[in-house]
Amino acid sequence: xxxxxxxxxxxxxxxxxxxxxxxxxxxxxxxxxxxxxxxxxxxxxxxxxxxxxxxxxxxxxxxxxxxxxxxxxxxxxxxxxxxxxxxxxxxxxxxxxxxxxxxxxxxxxxxxxxxxxxxxxxxxxxxxxxxxxxxxxxxxxxxxxxxxxxxxxxxxxxxxxxxxxxxxxxxxxxxxxxxxxxxxxxxxxxxxxxxxxxxxxxxxxxxxxxxxxxxxxxxxxxxxxxxxxxxxxxxxxxxxxxxxxxxxxxxxxxxxxxxxxxxxxxxxxxxxxxxxxxxxxxxxxxxxxxxxxxxxxxxxxxxxxx
Amino acid sequence: xxxxxxxxxxxxxxxxxxxxxxxxxxxxxxxxxxxxxxxxxxxxxxxxxxxxxxxxxxxxxxxxxxxxxxxxxxxxxxxxxxxxxxxxxxxxxxxxxxxxxxxxxxxxxxxxxxxxxxxxxxxxxxxxxxxxxxxxxxxxxxxxxxxxxxxxxxxxxxxxxxxxxxxxxxxxxxxxxxxxxxxxxxxxxxxxxxxxxxxxxxxxxxxxxxxxxxxxxxxxxxxxxxxxxxxxxxxxxxxxxxxxxxxxxxxxxxxxxxxxxxxxxxxxxxxxxxxxxxxxxxxxxxxxxxxxxxxxxxxxxxxxxx
Numbered sequence: 001x002x003x004x005x006x007x008x009x010x011x012x013x014x015x016x017x018x019x020x021x022x023x024x025x026x027x028x029x030x031x032x033x034x035x036x037x038x039x040x041x042x043x044x045x046x047x048x049x050x051x052x053x054x055x056x057x058x059x060x061x062x063x064x065x066x067x068x069x070x071x072x073x074x075x076x077x078x079x080x081x082x083x084x085x086x087x088x089x090x091x092x093x094x095x096x097x098x099x100x101x102x103x104x105x106x107x108x109x110x111x112x113x114x115x116x117x118x119x120x121x122x123x124x125x126x127x128x129x130x131x132x133x134x135x136x137x138x139x140x141x142x143x144x145x146x147x148x149x150x151x152x153x154x155x156x157x158x159x160x161x162x163x164x165x166x167x168x169x170x171x172x173x174x175x176x177x178x179x180x181x182x183x184x185x186x187x188x189x190x191x192x193x194x195x196x197x198x199x200x201x202x203x204x205x206x207x208x209x210x211x212x213x214x215x216x217x218x219x220x221x222x223x224x225x226x227x228x229x230x231x232x233x234x235x236x237x238x239x240x241x242x243x244x245x246x247x248x249x250x251x252x253x254x255x256x257x258x259x260x261x262x263x264x265x266x267x268x269x270x271x272x273x274x275x276x277x278x279x280x281x282x283x284x285x286x287x288x289x290x291x292x293x294x295x296x297x298x299x300x301x302x303x304x305x306x
Numbered sequence: 307x308x309x310x311x312x313x314x315x316x317x318x319x320x321x322x323x324x325x326x327x328x329x330x331x332x333x334x335x336x337x338x339x340x341x342x343x344x345x346x347x348x349x350x351x352x353x354x355x356x357x358x359x360x361x362x363x364x365x366x367x368x369x370x371x372x373x374x375x376x377x378x379x380x381x382x383x384x385x386x387x388x389x390x391x392x393x394x395x396x397x398x399x400x401x402x403x404x405x406x407x408x409x410x411x412x413x414x415x416x417x418x419x420x421x422x423x424x425x426x427x428x429x430x431x432x433x434x435x436x437x438x439x440x441x442x443x444x445x446x447x448x449x450x451x452x453x454x455x456x457x458x459x460x461x462x463x464x465x466x467x468x469x470x471x472x473x474x475x476x477x478x479x480x481x482x483x484x485x486x487x488x489x490x491x492x493x494x495x496x497x498x499x500x501x502x503x504x505x506x507x508x509x510x511x512x513x514x515x516x517x518x519x520x521x522x523x524x525x526x527x528x529x530x531x532x533x534x535x536x537x538x539x540x541x542x543x544x545x546x547x548x549x550x551x552x553x554x555x556x557x558x559x560x561x562x563x564x565x566x567x568x569x570x571x572x573x574x575x576x577x578x579x580x581x582x583x584x585x586x587x588x589x590x591x592x593x594x595x596x597x598x599x600x601x602x603x604x605x606x607x608x609x610x611x612x
């Protein structure tokens with residue numbers, strides 16, 4: 001067990017290093033990061049001074065090792081726009097993003113799992129049709145458009161929820177629904193197919209032939225086994241929600257990382273962009289690692305398969 | 307609902323011509339209601355894109371300030387000359403939606419073509435050669451997959467700048483790891499299968515195994531994946547346009563229209579409504595078609611129905 005955790009952690013750190021390399025070279029894609037970050041009509045002297053200040057004129061390997069050592073010490077560079085360490089700005093915005101992603105995930109789970117389980121247990125029933133429709137809608141309606149439609153209906157016409165900001169508790173409702181809708185559809189589909197698959201397993205037939213009630217079979221056998229399959233799906237959805245809130249946060253002026261990333265991209269504040277990209281990737285990698293460890297804890301087959 | 311479509315089994319015909327094959331596939335398609343709908347929509351969408359100059363009632367770029375901000379025909383103040391209304395500059399919404407199909411399909415098609423080709427070559431190499439080559443290729447693939455896709459695409463698009471070729475290249479390159487991963491998984495599975503082993507022991511060379519055994523078996527899963535990825539790319543392109551990071555604003559694309567519509571959401575809601583409907587219909591078509599293709603081409607992944 002310990003060996004498994006250590007080797008998975010080591011792999012995750014390697015992955016993180018790979019991500020850092022990509023993020024480092026990303027802003028150097030066009031060849032000259034100074035042109036990218038300084039206003040286009042700035043005179044060449046300003047650009048030269050910027051290169052000097054940021055150290056872009058040093059050999060690449062020196063720049064990269066500096067970047068790497070900075071990050072190990074918690075230095076993620078300075079935001080060009082805010083004149084403040086990128087880390088500080090990101091830490092400020094972090095709670096909003098986690099709140100939004102978590103509420104969106106809860107919304108998806110609470111709607112999808114019951115519909116998926118009941119629908120999957122009764123194929124062809126009205127609830128099953130509803131589940132299939134939701135599954136399809138989740139894949140076909142873009143979240144940025146859904147956000148606009150929700151604002152139009154529930155904020156503008158009905159006036160039930162605020163259309164932007166994070167001042168009230170209910171402010172999170174519309175952005176969370178818009179963000180979580182696709183995950184909800186995905187979860188309905190996967191829960192449904194997991195339940196359908198488990199229903200055909202031998203142990204269910206055995207339980208049934210022993211005369212165990214449908215409800216008990218559902219609770220003890222179907223749900224437990226489906227839950228095992230769903231943990232990884234939910235973890236993937238959570239990382240998708242954490243990294244996928246750019247449109248939603250921008251539309252609802254939600255003060256999180258996605259909104260910050262959009263502003264930073266708009267203002268060509270690339271040191272901040274790099275830091276945000278790193279943090280979101282970091283959370284996703286950490287979440288994957290955590291999920292794998294949880295799996296290894298509850299399912300001995302995984303821990304011994306290596 | 308319809309019964310599950312059986313996997314394609316061409317061997318049932320004694321005499322195989324393209325006619326018998328076509329008739330068989332048509333029969334399979336007609337048996338699946340969702341697949342039929344998806345296919346019809348797909349044909350209509352492709353025709354719309356190809357015939358845009360013929361089918362659009364007006365020039366999508368022509369401004370007519372006197373007819374600006376006109377609601378759809380069935381609403382008060384609307385006119386059947388602009389059935390879906392006009393935007394803030396008096397341009398015909400219907401014609402712009404029709405022309406927008408071109409941007410979306412171009413990005414989706416060429417993006418997937420590039421991603422599929424790159425991914426397939428990488429996945430084939432990794433899966434077939436195995437060993438150190440496999441570790442290196444899959445290491446790179448995993449690093450790319452660790453960065454949340456939306457974050458990655460937004461940042462690269464912001465760095466490279468707005469034009470169609472850049473957008474296609476960005477999607478083509480950033481989406482290729484998914485194709486690589488799927489291809490590699492399939493290659494490993496096929497390589498382990500009995501028929502490759504027997505072909506090898508019968509003395510078949512590398513080329514023969516690749517072209518006669520592995521490639522034909524890859525086509526099914528990859529076409530299915532391509533359909534879903536095309537739908538995803540159309541989403542992402544619209545999202546990028548929505549943030550002002552895709553094609554220039556002078557080109558009528560669904561995302562660009564949504565971006566304008568968002569600013570006037572409360573006063574002229576139809577400007578944001580139609581592009582969203584167009585995206586949703588396109589995504590619906592690709593998803594239904596993809597579900598059907600998966601059923602037919604890849605029986606292992608068949609949706610569990612009853």
